[in-house]
Amino acid sequence: DAKTTQPNSMESNEEEPVHLPCNHSTISGTDYIHWYRQLPSQGPEYVIHGLTSNVNNRMASLAIAEDRKSSTLILHRATLRDAAVYYCILRRSAGGTSYGKLTFGQGTILTVHP
Amino acid sequence: GAGVSQSPRYKVAKRGQDVALRCDPISGHVSLFWYQQALGQGPEFLTYFQNEAQLDKSGLPSDRFFAERPEGSVSTLKIQRTQQEDSAVYLCASSLDYQLREQFFGPGTRLTVL
Numbered sequence: 001d002a003k004t005t006q007p008n009s010m011e012s013n014e015e016e017p018v019h020l021p022c023n024h025s026t027i028s029g030t031d032y033i034h035w036y037r038q039l040p041s042q043g044p045e046y047v048i049h050g051l052t053s054n055v056n057n058r059m060a061s062l063a064i065a066e067d068r069k070s071s072t073l074i075l076h077r078a079t080l081r082d083a084a085v086y087y088c089i090l091r092r093s094a095g096g097t098s099y100g101k102l103t104f105g106q107g108t109i110l111t112v113h114p
Numbered sequence: 115g116a117g118v119s120q121s122p123r124y125k126v127a128k129r130g131q132d133v134a135l136r137c138d139p140i141s142g143h144v145s146l147f148w149y150q151q152a153l154g155q156g157p158e159f160l161t162y163f164q165n166e167a168q169l170d171k172s173g174l175p176s177d178r179f180f181a182e183r184p185e186g187s188v189s190t191l192k193i194q195r196t197q198q199e200d201s202a203v204y205l206c207a208s209s210l211d212y213q214l215r216e217q218f219f220g221p222g223t224r225l226t227v228l
Contacts, residue, residue: 003156032214036198041221042219042221042222043118043205043207043219043220043221043222044157044205044207044217044219045218046216046217046218049214049216084155084226087156091214093214099145099162099164099169099170099207100145100212100213100214100215100217101147101162101170101173102147102149102157102159102160102207103159104149104156104157104158105156106155106156107156
């Protein structure tokens with residue numbers, strides 16, 4: 001599976017935007033970019049995913065570089081509830097034997113200051 | 115609405131004991147995954163079910179680990195002769211089907227082996 005690289009930690013102030021980067025230089029054409037986050041003492045939760053175009057949903061935006069070798073998760077206004085570990089994950093599209101399992105890395109620990 | 119539930123939430127076992135961890139996925143979800151999360155690490159894939167069929171068990175660390183989903187709904191992860199290195203949070207996730215749908219995670223079972 002292609003690997004992702006994320007900073008170990010980032011900090012933000014409440015109400016400010018946060019840009020969480022992810023490098024995936026070995027991404028293949030069939031890999032989707034997924035983001036999950038894990039709040040303390042909880043299971044991971046889905047945030048957003050995309051293939052080539054930028055994506056927006058109620059939680060966040062995903063900006064994907066034109067060469068797809070990097071992406072950025074954008075939280076437009078961080079709140080204290082956004083403090084979590086954020087995982088950038090590549091998922092192979094349907095087919096083969098991956099069955100969509102998630103391969104988590106270390107993730108980025110986001111701290112939000114009041 | 116009901117999400118993925120897991121029981122027990124916490125389990126303490128003496129080394130050598132057998133344990134059984136239960137997962138109740140979201141009703142109607144075809145795909146079910148088990149992950150293991152060691153302290154300070156990202157979750158790691160253990161095994162995957164599509165309905166009652168176990169299609170991938172490549173992540174199970176040893177033959178002491180066994181998972182089943184006999185009626186395609188509830189799943190049980192069993193660990194025989196527990197060892198200290200089995201101490202971790204065991205996460206269950208379900209997904210509507212085998213396509214690239216988001217996975218919904220339960221809160222996990224924290225297993226401590228003394």
